[in-house]
Amino acid sequence: MHLKISEVSKSFKKNEPVLSSVNLELNSGECLCLIGKNGSGKSTLINMIIDVIEADSGQVLVFGERFSNKEVNVKKKVGVLPEFNPVIDEFSVQDYLEYVGLIYGVSGELIKERSEYLMDYFFDEKPDSKKTIAQFSKGMKLKTGICAALIHKPELLILDEPFDGMDTFSSNSLVEFLNEYRSKGHAILVSSHDMLFMEKIASKVAVLKEDKLIASNLKEIEESGKSFEAFVTERMGYNPKEIKEFK
Amino acid sequence: MTQLIPFLIRKKWQASSRWPKILKFSLFTLGALFGGVINGVGIAAITDLLISEQQISISQILFVYTLIVGVMFFLLDIFPVPKQVGGEITPYYPITTMEMIRINLTFSFLRHFMIYVILMHAILTLASDSVTILQSTVSFLNIMSFYLLNRIVISSMGFKVQNGVILVSVGLVLVILNIFNYWLNHATLVSIITSMITLFLLFGLLYLVESSKKSKRISNTEKSKKSLFMKLLSKRETKGLLLLGYGFKLLFLIGIGTILVAKGETDLKGMFWAPYLLGSPLILFTYLGMNFFGINRSLFFTHTLREIDIKGLKKVYFKFIAPIGMFDFLIFLLFLKVTNLYSTEFIFFHITMFWSLFFVGFYTSVRAPVVRMNFLSIDFQQNSTTVSFLAIMTSFLIISVSFGATLWEYFYIADMLIILISSWFFFGVNYKPGEASQKMFAKLRAL
Numbered sequence: 001m002h003l004k005i006s007e008v009s010k011s012f013k014k015n016e017p018v019l020s021s022v023n024l025e026l027n028s029g030e031c032l033c034l035i036g037k038n039g040s041g042k043s044t045l046i047n048m049i050i051d052v053i054e055a056d057s058g059q060v061l062v063f064g065e066r067f068s069n070k071e072v073n074v075k076k077k078v079g080v081l082p083e084f085n086p087v088i089d090e091f092s093v094q095d096y097l098e099y100v101g102l103i104y105g106v107s108g109e110l111i112k113e114r115s116e117y118l119m120d121y122f123f124d125e126k127p128d129s130k131k132t133i134a135q136f137s138k139g140m141k142l143k144t145g146i147c148a149a150l151i152h153k154p155e156l157l158i159l160d161e162p163f164d165g166m167d168t169f170s171s172n173s174l175v176e177f178l179n180e181y182r183s184k185g186h187a188i189l190v191s192s193h194d195m196l197f198m199e200k201i202a203s204k205v206a207v208l209k210e211d212k213l214i215a216s217n218l219k220e221i222e223e224s225g226k227s228f229e230a231f232v233t234e235r236m237g238y239n240p241k242e243i244k245e246f247k
Numbered sequence: 248m249t250q251l252i253p254f255l256i257r258k259k260w261q262a263s264s265r266w267p268k269i270l271k272f273s274l275f276t277l278g279a280l281f282g283g284v285i286n287g288v289g290i291a292a293i294t295d296l297l298i299s300e301q302q303i304s305i306s307q308i309l310f311v312y313t314l315i316v317g318v319m320f321f322l323l324d325i326f327p328v329p330k331q332v333g334g335e336i337t338p339y340y341p342i343t344t345m346e347m348i349r350i351n352l353t354f355s356f357l358r359h360f361m362i363y364v365i366l367m368h369a370i371l372t373l374a375s376d377s378v379t380i381l382q383s384t385v386s387f388l389n390i391m392s393f394y395l396l397n398r399i400v401i402s403s404m405g406f407k408v409q410n411g412v413i414l415v416s417v418g419l420v421l422v423i424l425n426i427f428n429y430w431l432n433h434a435t436l437v438s439i440i441t442s443m444i445t446l447f448l449l450f451g452l453l454y455l456v457e458s459s460k461k462s463k464r465i466s467n468t469e470k471s472k473k474s475l476f477m478k479l480l481s482k483r484e485t486k487g488l489l490l491l492g493y494g495f496k497l498l499f500l501i502g503i504g505t506i507l508v509a510k511g512e513t514d515l516k517g518m519f520w521a522p523y524l525l526g527s528p529l530i531l532f533t534y535l536g537m538n539f540f541g542i543n544r545s546l547f548f549t550h551t552l553r554e555i556d557i558k559g560l561k562k563v564y565f566k567f568i569a570p571i572g573m574f575d576f577l578i579f580l581l582f583l584k585v586t587n588l589y590s591t592e593f594i595f596f597h598i599t600m601f602w603s604l605f606f607v608g609f610y611t612s613v614r615a616p617v618v619r620m621n622f623l624s625i626d627f628q629q630n631s632t633t634v635s636f637l638a639i640m641t642s643f644l645i646i647s648v649s650f651g652a653t654l655w656e657y658f659y660i661a662d663m664l665i666i667l668i669s670s671w672f673f674f675g676v677n678y679k680p681g682e683a684s685q686k687m688f689a690k691l692r693a694l
Contacts, residue, residue: 050339067339075341086337095258102251103340 001064002026002156002187003049008058010044018044020211022058026156026189026204031182032215033198034191035232036208042191043083045208046160049189050080062156076104079154081162085145089134093119093127093144097151104152111151118147121177122170138165146174156187163194175200199228207235252353279363286363287370291378298377305377313386316364364390479567485535485542489571492531493578500582528575528601535571536608539564547613557613557677564609572601599662606669 003026011017018041026032036042047053049060051067060067065074088096094115101111119126122143127136133144142165149157157178163171171194178201182188192198198205205228206215214235221231294308342350364387372383479485540547546563579597583589 052338072341072343075339078339080339082337082339091258099251099254099258100340102254103342105341108250 002028002062003189004059004061004064005045005049006059006061008045008048008055008060010041010048010053010056017211019208019213022213024206024213024215026187028155028185028187029182030203031178031188031190031201032204032206033202034189034206034208035193035195035198035236036191037236037238038193040208041211042208043160045213046082046158046189046191049158050078050082052082076152077155079149079152079157081142081145081149081159083160085141087133087141087144087148090132092129092132093123093136093147094129096133096144097147100148101151106152114151114153115147118150122147122173139167139170142166143170150181154186156189157181158189160191161193162190163192163197171197195229195232198232202228205232207232209235209237252350255350256353275359276362279359280366283363283366284370287367288374290367291371291373291375294371294375294377305382309378309382309386313389316390361394475563475566476570479543479546482542489535492533492535493575496530496575496578500578528572528597528604531571531575532604532608536568536604537611539567539608540612560613561609561673564612568605568608572605576601595659595662599665602666603669606673609673 003024005022005024008019008022009017010019022045024032034042034045044053048055049062049067063074063077065071067074067078088099091099097115097118098108098111101114106114123140127140127144133141136144142162146159146162149159162174166174175197178188178190182201182203188201190198190201202218204215204217205221206213216231216235221228224231226234290312294305297308298305368383368387371378372380480489540560543563547560576597580589580594583593
């Protein structure tokens, strides 16, 4: 099992839990889409998985181990694009990918080969090696972050809001890439608000409502007779507000 | 992983490989090399001379020198922004604590100032007949303690380090204990060496532990329950100005104090001006008081937009400066106690200085707040030139008047008069924000 979350709870204030007794499993060849409203705790959950913040109770196991500094080999199997995209503004895209690749222990030649492939796929034109990341738009920075998460070909890929700030064409390319990547046996965890793209990649759905997480598989959605969007919206408990005259 | 450090060094060099940067880098390198050699030779010559004239002991010289360089090292790269070297190592990267320490240490030593200090110590040891390798090493280790303290402060600014503040406080207490150990107990060189090494090892340990923590700052959704004072103090700019003010003040006081004690001076005729000026709250107000509403501009605009008079601003200013002033007073008392210069006149003078500068600082800050990003400067440009200049000149005038008054039999009456006039100006007069701030209103409203 690539990821197992058992009875995880987290609260930042007393008696106001953000997540309560969350359980989740992710296996090889699955793509789990994490959906929830703003502030529902999606990023908190991802941050707990990658050990940026600690859970109040419960256990997060990645490849059967805790995701800590001691477990370097476990960390090497995971690629992450967190909410705070940690690209280094002073570097060029090529330099940044080399930097991340070296951290993950990828050989120089392989870094070059994979960087070429990823840049060729995700960018319309190969980024200028003399340009620093600071000179790029939000979408370009996001693409750089995604490439960096993939440079070591991780067995588990975690992407927090990968479609946020990306144009439709690039989002479609990402969808295709993720589906292809999953078909090779890699596991993917994606959080997003964008149901259009989530529907295209999901093999499992986990909806965060208030502090609870409800996981469902595609079969369950099919059996409900509802569309993906309608099913998820209902799970989220979304009530459209009546429009009043704006004075 | 073995390739990562060479990669980061290569990038660091490449980052400097544009024309102006190459020039700057080369100048800094030359400066570090020449500065190290020249200062090493210079300090060696002065040390040998003073020792031969038996004016001062070797440990006293090294103590002052170490503290001065140490404080400079401490202040060096805190301002204006903490620097990130190479790149951030995020917590989910597969890097062990030991590897993290290795990276941090490599980059901590690749600095011009480090080259300068190492070279200067080497030359000092070689060129001086009085300084031994042991003394030079102790001095170097002490300077390194300041540097490590600096790293901890920077780390606590950029990263979420829960106990960063505690570590810094512990460090400062240790430094103060060292000073007391030296001055009050007339400690032997051996005990100072022991304490310095302990200090170095402790800071080293704390630094290594802190630098290996990789918890990234995440947004805190908790509502702040801090007092106004703590809220203002937690701002990076405020902390920066305070550190700068106190840093310089301590630097001057330690230097002057050591010389006075070493010479056994209790009669202040010869050294009259220095302790007065440097012990006064002038430095504190130059950095903090006169820039107060420049660094807290949101507070300034909110209050002045809401109110016709500036009562709220006075309250905010008072609430922040009063506790700072108390601490400032404690430092001065400590200085008087250590140097045996304790007298009612000095204390009265300090209070007078504080109160008059308190008013001048407020007036300057309200009339011409320094509303720009470079918070470390007093604005000598645009419309505030006259006001800033006036404020500094007024401060010196007050000092001169008070100094004259000490020789005068009406000293206390003169001081009381200054306090009364300042109080009346502060509490009784209603100012309007200056032209600079009005221009800022217009800009804000246009937005």
